[in-house]
Amino acid sequence: MMPLSVEAGRIAFSIVVLIIAGTIAFALFNLKRGRVDPAEYAIGGRSFGTIFLWVLLAGEIYTAFTFLGAAGWIYLHGAAAYYIPAYGAIGYLVGYALLPRIRRLGAERGLVTAPDLLANYYQSPQLGTLAAIFYVILALPYVTLQLTGLQIVLSSAGYGWLNGAIGAAVAFTAIALFTFTAGLRGTAWASLIKDGLVLAVVLFAGIAIPIHFFGSLGGMFTQLQRTNPALLTLPKGDAPLGQVWFVTTVLFTGIGFYMGPHSIAATFSARSDNTLRRNAMLLPLYSIVLVVIFFAGYAALLLVPGLHGHAADRSFLLVIARYYPPWVMGFVAGAGALAALVPSSALILATAAIVVRNIVRTAFPGRIDERHETFAMRLAVIAISAAALLAWWFARETLGSLLLVYYSGITQFLPGVVGAAFGVRIRGIAVTLGLIAGVATAALLTYALSHLGFNPGFGGLIVNLAVVAAVEMLLPKIKTSPPMASSSHEVPTTD
Numbered sequence: 001m002m003p004l005s006v007e008a009g010r011i012a013f014s015i016v017v018l019i020i021a022g023t024i025a026f027a028l029f030n031l032k033r034g035r036v037d038p039a040e041y042a043i044g045g046r047s048f049g050t051i052f053l054w055v056l057l058a059g060e061i062y063t064a065f066t067f068l069g070a071a072g073w074i075y076l077h078g079a080a081a082y083y084i085p086a087y088g089a090i091g092y093l094v095g096y097a098l099l100p101r102i103r104r105l106g107a108e109r110g111l112v113t114a115p116d117l118l119a120n121y122y123q124s125p126q127l128g129t130l131a132a133i134f135y136v137i138l139a140l141p142y143v144t145l146q147l148t149g150l151q152i153v154l155s156s157a158g159y160g161w162l163n164g165a166i167g168a169a170v171a172f173t174a175i176a177l178f179t180f181t182a183g184l185r186g187t188a189w190a191s192l193i194k195d196g197l198v199l200a201v202v203l204f205a206g207i208a209i210p211i212h213f214f215g216s217l218g219g220m221f222t223q224l225q226r227t228n229p230a231l232l233t234l235p236k237g238d239a240p241l242g243q244v245w246f247v248t249t250v251l252f253t254g255i256g257f258y259m260g261p262h263s264i265a266a267t268f269s270a271r272s273d274n275t276l277r278r279n280a281m282l283l284p285l286y287s288i289v290l291v292v293i294f295f296a297g298y299a300a301l302l303l304v305p306g307l308h309g310h311a312a313d314r315s316f317l318l319v320i321a322r323y324y325p326p327w328v329m330g331f332v333a334g335a336g337a338l339a340a341l342v343p344s345s346a347l348i349l350a351t352a353a354i355v356v357r358n359i360v361r362t363a364f365p366g367r368i369d370e371r372h373e374t375f376a377m378r379l380a381v382i383a384i385s386a387a388a389l390l391a392w393w394f395a396r397e398t399l400g401s402l403l404l405v406y407y408s409g410i411t412q413f414l415p416g417v418v419g420a421a422f423g424v425r426i427r428g429i430a431v432t433l434g435l436i437a438g439v440a441t442a443a444l445l446t447y448a449l450s451h452l453g454f455n456p457g458f459g460g461l462i463v464n465l466a467v468v469a470a471v472e473m474l475l476p477k478i479k480t481s482p483p484m485a486s487s488s489h490e491v492p493t494t495d
Contacts, residue, residue, distance in 0.1 A: 008326035009161030015330025016157050016337055019197070020171060023338060024178050027189035031182055038373040041183035042112050042353040044269040050278045052188050053270050056346070057279055058286050059191030060262050061088075064149025064340035067198060070290055071205075072313035074297030078231025080241040081297070083249045085290045088283075090254025096280035099258060100273035101421035107268075113350065114264040114413070115358040121420035124428030125362055127435075131413065132358035134439060135261045136384075138409040139351045142260070143388040145406070146340040147172060149313070153336035156317040157329055169389060175341040176385035179349050180378045184269060187345045194338035199289060201335040205316050206292030210299045217295060224298055231301070238453030245454055252458040256411025261350040262343075264417075348388070352380035408446055408457030412438035415468050430471035438464025 032040075039045055048056065073081035102117065111117050114135060119128025147168055154171070155164025178186065207217075214220040224232060235242035258264065270276050300315035304322070307315055317336075320329050356376045361368050368376050416431040418424070442460030 005159040006161045008329075009157070009159040011326040012157040012159065012330035012333060013154070013162055013167075015327060016154065016334045019331070019334030020174065020337055020341070023190050023193040023342075024174065026193060027178070027182055027186045030189045031186055036183060036374055038353075038357075038370060038377065039110075039112060040185070041374045041377060042349060043106075043265050044184045044188065046107060046269060047271055048188065048266075048269045048275065049271050050275050050282075053266065053275055054279050054282050055191040055195050056184075056188040056266055056269070057263070057283060058195050059187070059342045060260075060266060060346045061283070061343075062195075062198065062286055062289060062339070063343040064146045064153075064336065066290060066293065067202070067336045067339040068149050068152055068313045068317070069145075070293045071297030071300060071316050074231075074294045075301045075307060075312040075315045077241055078228070079234045080246065081294065082234075083246055083253070085287045086246075086250045087252075087254040087257065088287050088290070090250065091257025092280050092284055094255055095258050095283075096277055098418065098421055099267045099270075099276040099280070102264065102267050102417070103270050103273060103276055105420065111268060112265070113354045113357050114259075114261045114417070115354055117264065117420055118413075118416050118431070119358065122416070122426070122428035122431055124432065127416070127428045127432045128358050129362050130432060130435065131416070132354045132362075134409065134412075134435065135354050136351055136359075138406060139261065139347055139384075140388055140391045142347055142406045143344050144392050146344040147388065147392040150337055150340040152314045153317065153333040153340070156314055156321055157333035159321065159326070159329075171337060171341060172344065172385065172389060175345050176348065176382060179345045179385075180381045184265065184346065184349055187342060187349065190338070190342050190345065194335075194342045197331075197335040198339050201332050202289050202292050202296070205320070205332070206295035206299075209316070209319060210295050213299065213303060220295070220299055220302065223302055228301065240453065242453060248455040248458040252411055252455050252461060253407045256407055256414055256457075256461075259410045259413045259417060260347070260406075261354055262346040265350040265353065266346070344388075348381055348384050349377075351384050352377045355380045355384065405446060408442040408455075408460060409439055411457055411461055412442065412464050414461065415465060426468065426472065427475065430468045430475075433471055434464040434468035437467040 037045075070081060070084055073084075105111060105117060105121070109116075109120050111120060113132075115128040115131040118131050119125050150171060151164040151168040154162060154167035158164060158167065178190075182189075210217050210220040214223060221232075234246055238244040258267070267276065270279075296316040296319075300319050304315060304318045307318075317329075317332065320332055356368065356373060360376065360380075361373075412435055415426070415434055419426045419431065438460040440460075441463040442457045445456030445459050
């Protein structure tokens with residue numbers, strides 16, 4: 001007779017495989033046929049309307065961290081995890097003002113990547129190359145985050161029968177091949193399935209589980225107040241993960257919310273300025289998902305206490321494995337797998353476009369023309385995916401920690417991106433030196449002085465801005481300004 005764990009693992013894993021394969025098939029079926037130019041492959045031909053862009057941006061923002069890491073942080077750190085919906089609120093406000101201007105520059109000047117924006121506006125190919133290198137390096141922790149989440153959900157779905165690391169490697173290879181074929185439009189189609197399934201699973205985990213075991217959400221919090229009251233409030237002052245850390249982290253990650261290469265690529269994909277403004281108003285609805293997943297984390301803390309470190313990231317999955325049938329685990333793990341794979345697809349694609357357009361073409365001018373650029377991007381997708389898999393073996397931090405490392409670096413692009421979007425007269429050398437100083441300071445504070453009581457990336461951004469200001473003050477006044485962002489107002493379009 002087959003052992004129960006093997007039978008349960010096969011049932012759950014079969015459902016996961018069907019979900020992943022079905023999502024890929026759905027996305028491929030809906031793709032346009034015919035020749036795919038670089039703009040179509042990397043940014044969807046600048047044609048995405050409100051709904052398509054909504055699911056794409058949500059697919060990029062709400063990832064394996066949303067699905068597992070938020071619950072894990074609640075389990076380990078309690079109220080410190082409240083920074084997650086808080087920084088989103090700031091991010092959407094910033095996006096409403098900033099993203100339409102970035103889209104307009106991209107459409108007017110034929111920009112495809114984030115380094116394109118910096119190199120073009122500041123008339124500095126060197127800045128574009130430096131930004132490209134930093135973006136590629138910083139993309140690895142973010143993809144590693146998704147792979148770590150993927151391993152967790154597949155290990156849980158396997159019930160000890162399946163090696164989660166091997167399963168994650170196979171699934172990630174499948175999504176890399178999908179990205180190679182489908183481009184950003186395929187990722188957007190996949191996001192439709194991913195978002196719906198994740199929403200259903202999160203509502204189940206955050207509402208049904210507390211009600212089933214504690215009678216109501218109020219009953220769960222009453223028990224938490226009795227057994228773990230410290231997790232319901234922030235530590236005071238500059239204590240680790242305390243009030244100072246919370247404020248600096250919310251502010252820092254909020255203003256850096258859209259600085260990632262995949263977010264800027266998605267911005268370039270929008271059909272109009274109004275498309276982005278509507279999305280800034282609609283995306284906060286997804287914050288409901290974050291609040292609900294906190295409930296799942298608190299429920300797991302009461303039902304499976306005693307987890308530490310990485311184990312906390314699988315906390316609510318342990319509840320499902322222990323108390324629910326394997327077919328439920330299959331759907332939950334399938335949603336978690338998509339939450340890791342779909343954002344990985346968008347980020348790998350954006351990074352591949354950066355490698356080809358801003359590193360290879362700059363280093364070897366004239367070697368890659370537009371006819372061959374799409375194929376070169378596809379090859380870069382495979383190379384970056386392989387590099388991410390290798391980097392994954394060396395990263396064994398919690399999902400929350402990996403996300404903060406990513407934001408610590410990515411938000412250092414803020415001065416240059418905001419300057420370009422709003423037509424600020426800043427020299428390229430000032431932005432370049434500020435970027436270097438900010439990334440170096442953030443790395444130092446993250447890995448050498450990690451217990452200062454505030455967000456290390458915030459410290460890097462302060463240094464970044466100070467260097468930009470100092471360089472501008474020390475150099476002679478600019479006689480001719482760099483190209484200014486367009487101030488024209490487009491005719492509103494219907495999406």
